[in-house]
Amino acid sequence: MSLLWLRFALACYFIGLVYAFVALSRTSDLFARIALHAASLGMVFHFVSLVELFLSGQIVWASIHNGESLLAFLSMTFFMVIYTIYQTTSPGVVVFPIVFFLTFVASVEQQPVLLTEFVSHKKWLVAHIILIFTGYSALVLSFGASLLYLIQERRLKAKKAASLTSFLPALEVIDQIGYRSLLLGFPFMTLGLLTGSVVALTTYGRIDFLDPKILLSLLMWAVYMLMVFTRWNSGWRGRRAAVLATFAFAAALAAWAANYFSAIHRFAAS
Amino acid sequence: MRFQLIGLNHKSAPLEVREKLAIPEARLPDVCRDLTAYPGIEEGMIISTCNRVEIVTHTQNGRADLRGFLHDHFHLRPEELDAHLYEFREKDAIRHIFRVAASLDSLVVGEAQILGQVKEAYATARAVGAVRGQLDQLFSRAFAVAKRVRTETAVGSSSVSIASVAVELAKKIFGTLQGKNVFIVGAGKMSELAARHLVAHGCASIFVANRTYDRAIGLAQKFDGQAIRFEDLYNTCDRADIVITSTGAPHAIFRKEHGEQFLSRRKNRPMFFIDIAVPRDVSPEMADLDGIFVYDIDDLQQAVSSHVADRRKEAERAEAIITSEVEKFEARQSTLDVVPTIVSLQDHLETIRQAEIDRVRGRMGQMTPEQEMAIEALTRGIINKVMHTPITTLKSAARESEATTVVDVVRRLFNLQVKSKDATDQPPAGSPGKDKSEVGTRQ
Numbered sequence: 001m002s003l004l005w006l007r008f009a010l011a012c013y014f015i016g017l018v019y020a021f022v023a024l025s026r027t028s029d030l031f032a033r034i035a036l037h038a039a040s041l042g043m044v045f046h047f048v049s050l051v052e053l054f055l056s057g058q059i060v061w062a063s064i065h066n067g068e069s070l071l072a073f074l075s076m077t078f079f080m081v082i083y084t085i086y087q088t089t090s091p092g093v094v095v096f097p098i099v100f101f102l103t104f105v106a107s108v109e110q111q112p113v114l115l116t117e118f119v120s121h122k123k124w125l126v127a128h129i130i131l132i133f134t135g136y137s138a139l140v141l142s143f144g145a146s147l148l149y150l151i152q153e154r155r156l157k158a159k160k161a162a163s164l165t166s167f168l169p170a171l172e173v174i175d176q177i178g179y180r181s182l183l184l185g186f187p188f189m190t191l192g193l194l195t196g197s198v199v200a201l202t203t204y205g206r207i208d209f210l211d212p213k214i215l216l217s218l219l220m221w222a223v224y225m226l227m228v229f230t231r232w233n234s235g236w237r238g239r240r241a242a243v244l245a246t247f248a249f250a251a252a253l254a255a256w257a258a259n260y261f262s263a264i265h266r267f268a269a270s
Numbered sequence: 271m272r273f274q275l276i277g278l279n280h281k282s283a284p285l286e287v288r289e290k291l292a293i294p295e296a297r298l299p300d301v302c303r304d305l306t307a308y309p310g311i312e313e314g315m316i317i318s319t320c321n322r323v324e325i326v327t328h329t330q331n332g333r334a335d336l337r338g339f340l341h342d343h344f345h346l347r348p349e350e351l352d353a354h355l356y357e358f359r360e361k362d363a364i365r366h367i368f369r370v371a372a373s374l375d376s377l378v379v380g381e382a383q384i385l386g387q388v389k390e391a392y393a394t395a396r397a398v399g400a401v402r403g404q405l406d407q408l409f410s411r412a413f414a415v416a417k418r419v420r421t422e423t424a425v426g427s428s429s430v431s432i433a434s435v436a437v438e439l440a441k442k443i444f445g446t447l448q449g450k451n452v453f454i455v456g457a458g459k460m461s462e463l464a465a466r467h468l469v470a471h472g473c474a475s476i477f478v479a480n481r482t483y484d485r486a487i488g489l490a491q492k493f494d495g496q497a498i499r500f501e502d503l504y505n506t507c508d509r510a511d512i513v514i515t516s517t518g519a520p521h522a523i524f525r526k527e528h529g530e531q532f533l534s535r536r537k538n539r540p541m542f543f544i545d546i547a548v549p550r551d552v553s554p555e556m557a558d559l560d561g562i563f564v565y566d567i568d569d570l571q572q573a574v575s576s577h578v579a580d581r582r583k584e585a586e587r588a589e590a591i592i593t594s595e596v597e598k599f600e601a602r603q604s605t606l607d608v609v610p611t612i613v614s615l616q617d618h619l620e621t622i623r624q625a626e627i628d629r630v631r632g633r634m635g636q637m638t639p640e641q642e643m644a645i646e647a648l649t650r651g652i653i654n655k656v657m658h659t660p661i662t663t664l665k666s667a668a669r670e671s672e673a674t675t676v677v678d679v680v681r682r683l684f685n686l687q688v689k690s691k692d693a694t695d696q697p698p699a700g701s702p703g704k705d706k707s708e709v710g711t712r713q
Contacts, residue, residue, distance in 0.1 A: 152442075153560070156439075156443060157557060157563065159572065169445065170442050170444060170445035171445075171540060172443065172540065235536070235537030236538060237560075237561065238560040238561055
């Protein structure tokens with residue numbers, strides 16, 4: 001049943017996806033509103049789907065697909081928070097496609113929950129998952145914002161008349177969105193990694209730093225910290241910040257992909 | 271009517287060329303004097319704004335070498351300049367001036383600043399005596415036409431000025447302007463206007479730097495701002511988010527290295543340079559820096575050009591007004607052209623008549639009042655009857671292209687040409703040149 005709701009959500013997110021592509025080429029307030037409503041409706045379905053999962057009695061989030069579903073939902077939540085504060089749908093250009101992709105993968109098929117079977121401290125695991133996913137969502141947002149920043153900066157530099165009527169918010173607003181997501185995401189990411197370590201320690205009694213999942217996660221965290229530091233210390237933004245954000249995002253993707261071949265972070269029982 | 275005009279504008283010449291020809295306000299009176307001293311030129315006036323340089327003249331024979339004047343004055347080679355110049359004579363020159371004053375030739379059609387700039391140029395030239403009868407009439411009419419265009423069409427309404435575009439761009443960069451600081455470099459009218467717009471949209475503090483410190487203080491007071499000594503410009507400039515610069519400096523005063531300093535001191539927070547100076551104050555390389563946005567006068571205008579499409583229709587109506595006004599002015603001018611001839615012809619005949627009456631008096635001795643009146647009526651009657659047809663012919667010829675030929679013939683027949691040139695030597699006849707405008711108002 002949960003999967004059905006998720007597929008409803010996916011259909012709604014699809015409208016958002018179309019909007020993302022259209023918004024790149026032209027501005028349409030009407031379409032932006034439609035996409036926003038569709039996305040909100042999608043979130044309702046999505047939420048129902050997640051609640052059903054939760055009510056099913058197990059901590060099923062620890063399945064890889066449900067994890068993706070949760071990540072998509074959190075990203076959308078972030079997007080909505082930003083919309084409420086800044087009244088702009090433009091981050092959707094980046095967020096909608098990612099959310100759509102995550103939801104799509106999550107809704108293809110259901111797979112059994114396995115990781116929880118041999119984890120001893122389930123509460124820590126729940127904390128780990130929620131924290132780290134919030135961190136991921138924030139990272140997605142700040143990555144999106146840094147891309148939008150580049151686009152807007154280029155438009156302003158190119159002195160196109162269109163820059164006056166573009167769908168993008170002001171440069172400094174984009175910058176704030178990115179920086180705030182970054183600042184908000186960092187503690188979540190850090191705590192998420194710490195709780196993850198606790199889970200690993202209590203389960204295996206040690207942390208294998210050579211495991212690709214852990215290695216990539218640490219790399220991602222290091223880049224994340226570098227981003228926060230360069231921004232705080234010397235106000236890096238624009239091109240340099242975008243390079244770092246892309247790097248962090250790539251590391252995050254790799255860390256996520258590592259789920260499929262990490263020895264300790266497998267969802268599937270060996 | 272021998273108006274002659276040469277110039278270049280934003281359409282004919284790029285900023286690089288216009289920079290070379292820009293004449294600083296302070297030098298304008300001297301250049302006006304030079305212009306009127308140039309061979310063949312009777313009256314002259316120069317409109318020099320960031321978008322255009324126009325040399326408007328009234329010449330002796332309609333064939334003054336205005337290009338030569340430009341080459342000499344700016345020490346430019348013809349090949350550098352000539353491709354960008356346009357030249358208009360007579361009717362076309364009148365039309366061009368009317369269009370410029372009515373802001374139909376502006377890049378932002380309908381913007382209001384140009385009329386003020388033309389008026390200033392007119393006042394400057396008038397003050398040094400470079401504008402007298404002919405140009406005076408032309409420009410008085412041009413101002414009236416500009417006013418008519420403004421009131422009868424919507425060309426000037428919701429005018430998107432440079433200043434408001436600057437505000438819009440600043441908002442694209444900073445979002446809200448609340449709490450942003452503005453630095454005015456060079457206390458000019460345009461920068462003051464732009465600053466006023468920015469303050470109206472919430473900008474917090476204003477800094478003003480000017481070569482003349484007193485002027486900086488004066489402008490700063492208007493905005494409750496802070497005057498900065500020009501020497502401290504580079505040390506303080508990073509406090510501003512928006513820099514409006516419009517100095518008369520011949521070279522860029524903000525270069526890339528300054529930008530780098532500002533950015534490092536500002537922790538890379540973006541800066542917006544609005545450069546309305548011609549020649550430019552901000553070197554173009556500055557825009558290569560991340561976080562520094564430079565808009566020069568051309569960029570600002572391009573940004574607004576998209577807004578003017580809907581004004582095109584109104585502009586067409588304005589053009590129709592201009593066309594009819596040009597015709598009216600031309601007709602009136604041609605009539606005015608023959609008026610001096612008519613006046614001097616009448617003067618000439620009156621002198622002859624008086625001389626003849628005196629001679630009769632000498633021969634006949636004292637006459638009775640009745641006799642005096644009879645002679646007076648007789649002579650006056652003859653002259654009026656004889657002159658009726660020639661004067662009517664002159665007046666009607668004035669409206670046609672043959673006017674100058676007819677005027678020439680009449681002057682030669684009655685030997686009037688000497689009189690009109692050396693009018694001051696002949697007290698009773700009065701100077702037709704001087705009387706011209708008076709006659710014009712009497713008619």
